[in-house]
Amino acid sequence: MDRSIIDKQFRRVPRRPQSSQQAGFEERVRKAISGQHFSKTLDITPLIIEHGQVTMSMPVQPKVYQQMGYVHGGAITSLLDTATGMCAVTLINEDEMTLTTELKVNFLGPGEGDTIIATARTIKDGAKLLIMEAEAMAVFADGSTREVAHMTTTYIRIPRSPQD
Amino acid sequence: MDRSIIDKQFRRVPRRPQSSQQAGFEERVRKAISGQHFSKTLDITPLIIEHGQVTMSMPVQPKVYQQMGYVHGGAITSLLDTATGMCAVTLINEDEMTLTTELKVNFLGPGEGDTIIATARTIKDGAKLLIMEAEAMAVFADGSTREVAHMTTTYIRIPRSPQD
Amino acid sequence: MDRSIIDKQFRRVPRRPQSSQQAGFEERVRKAISGQHFSKTLDITPLIIEHGQVTMSMPVQPKVYQQMGYVHGGAITSLLDTATGMCAVTLINEDEMTLTTELKVNFLGPGEGDTIIATARTIKDGAKLLIMEAEAMAVFADGSTREVAHMTTTYIRIPRSPQD
Amino acid sequence: MDRSIIDKQFRRVPRRPQSSQQAGFEERVRKAISGQHFSKTLDITPLIIEHGQVTMSMPVQPKVYQQMGYVHGGAITSLLDTATGMCAVTLINEDEMTLTTELKVNFLGPGEGDTIIATARTIKDGAKLLIMEAEAMAVFADGSTREVAHMTTTYIRIPRSPQD
Numbered sequence: 029m030d031r032s033i034i035d036k037q038f039r040r041v042p043r044r045p046q047s048s049q050q051a052g053f054e055e056r057v058r059k060a061i062s063g064q065h066f067s068k069t070l071d072i073t074p075l076i077i078e079h080g081q082v083t084m085s086m087p088v089q090p091k092v093y094q095q096m097g098y099v100h101g102g103a104i105t106s107l108l109d110t111a112t113g114m115c116a117v118t119l120i121n122e123d124e125m126t127l128t129t130e131l132k133v134n135f136l137g138p139g140e141g142d143t144i145i146a147t148a149r150t151i152k153d154g155a156k157l158l159i160m161e162a163e164a165m166a167v168f169a170d171g172s173t174r175e176v177a178h179m180t181t182t183y184i185r186i187p188r189s190p191q192d
Numbered sequence: 193m194d195r196s197i198i199d200k201q202f203r204r205v206p207r208r209p210q211s212s213q214q215a216g217f218e219e220r221v222r223k224a225i226s227g228q229h230f231s232k233t234l235d236i237t238p239l240i241i242e243h244g245q246v247t248m249s250m251p252v253q254p255k256v257y258q259q260m261g262y263v264h265g266g267a268i269t270s271l272l273d274t275a276t277g278m279c280a281v282t283l284i285n286e287d288e289m290t291l292t293t294e295l296k297v298n299f300l301g302p303g304e305g306d307t308i309i310a311t312a313r314t315i316k317d318g319a320k321l322l323i324m325e326a327e328a329m330a331v332f333a334d335g336s337t338r339e340v341a342h343m344t345t346t347y348i349r350i351p352r353s354p355q356d
Numbered sequence: 357m358d359r360s361i362i363d364k365q366f367r368r369v370p371r372r373p374q375s376s377q378q379a380g381f382e383e384r385v386r387k388a389i390s391g392q393h394f395s396k397t398l399d400i401t402p403l404i405i406e407h408g409q410v411t412m413s414m415p416v417q418p419k420v421y422q423q424m425g426y427v428h429g430g431a432i433t434s435l436l437d438t439a440t441g442m443c444a445v446t447l448i449n450e451d452e453m454t455l456t457t458e459l460k461v462n463f464l465g466p467g468e469g470d471t472i473i474a475t476a477r478t479i480k481d482g483a484k485l486l487i488m489e490a491e492a493m494a495v496f497a498d499g500s501t502r503e504v505a506h507m508t509t510t511y512i513r514i515p516r517s518p519q520d
Numbered sequence: 521m522d523r524s525i526i527d528k529q530f531r532r533v534p535r536r537p538q539s540s541q542q543a544g545f546e547e548r549v550r551k552a553i554s555g556q557h558f559s560k561t562l563d564i565t566p567l568i569i570e571h572g573q574v575t576m577s578m579p580v581q582p583k584v585y586q587q588m589g590y591v592h593g594g595a596i597t598s599l600l601d602t603a604t605g606m607c608a609v610t611l612i613n614e615d616e617m618t619l620t621t622e623l624k625v626n627f628l629g630p631g632e633g634d635t636i637i638a639t640a641r642t643i644k645d646g647a648k649l650l651i652m653e654a655e656a657m658a659v660f661a662d663g664s665t666r667e668v669a670h671m672t673t674t675y676i677r678i679p680r681s682p683q684d
Contacts, residue, residue: 061259063259102267109269129485130297151670171522193473197495198475201491300479309357316462337361394585423553428559430558462621
C-alpha cells in the first residue's frame with residue numbers, strides 16, 4: 029500500500045471551510061469564556077483562538093492542588109474541557125450551541141510547573157456530533173515542558189433557543 | 193443457562209474482606225480530603241465513607257457555573273474524581289498511595305438543583321489497579337433528584353515513600 | 357442527607373414505559389442479530405431479551421484467541437457491543453435505527469472458561485442519545501464465574517429510511 | 521507565550537531511544553501476530569512495523585459485517601486493538617509482556633471500502649503503563665480514503681514468566 033495513503037492518518041486540518049455563519053467565532057469564544065464563572069474560579073484564559081483549534085492556559089496555584097501538592101485531575105480535566113468547549117464554539121453556527129456528551133482523559137504526568145496549557149483540536153466536525161481531542165502540558169519557569177494529559181470528547185449540536 | 197449465573201453481574205460488593213492494614217480508612221479519607229485545596233475551592237464534603245463505597249457532596253453555586261448557568265462539566269468531573277479517589281483510599285494499605293491513570297464520563301443531564309452528590313463504588317479491587325465507577329445526581333430543594341453523570345476510572349497503586 | 361436519596365443512584369430500571377411503537381422488540385432483536393454476519397462469525401447468540409436489558413453469549417474457542425490462548429480483547433468488546441446494540445433495539449421505535457458513537461471498555465480479568473456472557477442495560481434512554489453499560493463474565497464448566505470486562509457506550513438515534 | 525512551546529503538543533515521536541533489549545521487535549511482532557487466532561479469523565496483517573508506530577490492515581468482507589452491511593464496530597475495535605497491541609510489543613523488553621487495561625473508541629464514519637487500515641502510535645512510553653492512540657481509515661478501490669474511528673488505550677507492562 030502506498031505510504032502516502034497511510035500518511036493521511038492523524039491529520040487534524042479543518043474538514044470544512046469556515047462558513048459565513050461561523051464568522052465572528054473569536055468574539056463568540058471570548059464572550060462565552062467571560063460568561064463562565066468556573067473558568068474565572070480557575071483563572072483559565074484563552075491564548076490562541078483559531079477555526080477548529082484553541083489553546084487555553086491555567087496558572088498552577090494552591091487553590092487547584094490535590095493533597096500531594098499537584099494540580100487535581102479534576103482541574104486538569106476542567107481546563108481540557110474548557111479548551112474543547114471553546115473549540116466547539118469556533119465550529120458551530122450562530123444559532124447553535126453544544127452540550128458535552130462524554131469525555132475521556134488519560135493522565136500522562138503530574139500537574140506541576142508554572143502554568144498548564146491545553147490545546148484542543150478537531151477530530152470530526154460532523155452534522156450532529158463534534159469529536160475533539162485536547163492535550164495538556166505543564167510549562168515550567170525555564171520554558172521546559174512536560175506532558176500532563178490527553179483527552180477525547182464528544183459534543184452534540186443543539187439549536188439555540190431565542191432567549192439563550 | 194441458569195438465571196442465577198447472569199444475576200451475578202453488576203454486583204458491587206467488596207471483593208475482599210477488609211484487611212487490618214486498611215483499618216482506619218475513614219480517618220485517612222478525612223485527612224486526605226482536608227488536605228485537598230481543590231476540594232475546598234469547590235466546597236466538596238464527604239457524606240458517607242464505607243469500605244469500597246464513598247459518597248461526596250458539592251453545593252450548586254455560581255463559582256462552578258458554565259456560561260448557561262449550569263454546573264460546569266469539569267466541576268462535575270472533579271466531584272466524581274474526588275469520590276472515586278477517596279473510595280480508592282478505603283481500599284489501599286497504609287504504605288500505599290494511588291494515581292489516577294484514566295477517567296471517562298458520560299453526561300446524563302444538566303448540573304442543577306441545590307446540591308450535586310456523587311457516589312463511587314468498586315468494580316475491581318486488583319493487586320495493581322483499582323477500577324471504579326461513580327454516579328452524580330442533582331438533588332433539588334424538594335428532595336427530588338435527577339441523574340447528572342456516570343464515570344468509570346482506573347487508579348494504579350504505588351508505594352508511598354516515607355516522606356509522603 | 358436522607359440515605360434513601362443516595363440509594364436512588366445506580367438504579368437501572370426502565371426510565372419510560374414501553375410504548376406501543378416499541379412492541380415487538382424481541383422479534384426485531386432476533387431479526388437484527390440473525391442479519392449480523394460478524395455475530396455469526398463469533399457464534400454470538402441471545403440468552404435474554406427484555407425491554408432495556410439484553411444478555412448475549414459467546415463460546416470460548418480457538419478462533420477468538422489472542423497469542424496467549426485467552427479470548428482477544430477485541431472479541432470481548434465485540435460481544436459487549438453486540439449486547440448493547442441489541443439492547444438499543446429494544447428501546448427504539450420501529451422507524452428508527454441507532455449508530456454507535458463511542459465505547460469504552462475496562463478489562464477486569466482474562467477471557468477464559470467455557471463461555472463468555474455479556475449483559476447490557478440502560479443508563480439513559482434519551483430523546484437523541486442512548487447510554488448503556490454492559491458487563492462480560494467468564495462462565496466455567498463447573499458453573500463458577502469470573503468478571504472479564506465492563507463497558508459504557510453511547511448510541512445516537514437516527515431515522516430509518518424506507519429502504520433500510 | 522512563545523508559539524514554539526505550544527507547538528510541542530501532539531508530537532508523537534519516540535520518547536526514548538530504542539534499547540538493545542528491544543532489538544528484534546519486528547520479529548517479535550510478526551511472531552505475536554502469527555500466533556493470534558483472532559487476527560487470522562479477521563485476516564488482519566501488518567503493513568508497517570516501526571519502533572513506537574505500527575500499521576495493520578483488515579479486508580472488508582461479509583464475515584465482519586453488521587446487519588446494515590458495514591464493518592461491525594467490534595471488528596473495527598479489534599483491528600485498532602491489534603495495532604496498538606503490536607505497537608506495545610515494539611516498546612517492551614524481551615522479558616516483558618503487556619495486558620490491555622482499557623480502551624476507548626470514537627466512531628467517525630462507516631466501516632466500508634476495500635480495506636480498513638489502522639495505525640497505532642505512542643502517547644506515553646512509561647515505566648509501568650503504555651498509552652497509545654490509533655486511527656482507522658477506510659481505503660476504497662480508487663485510493664480515496666475516509667476516517668472510520670479513533671482509539672486511545674492503556675497497556676500495563678508485566679514480567680513474562682519463563683514458560684510464556
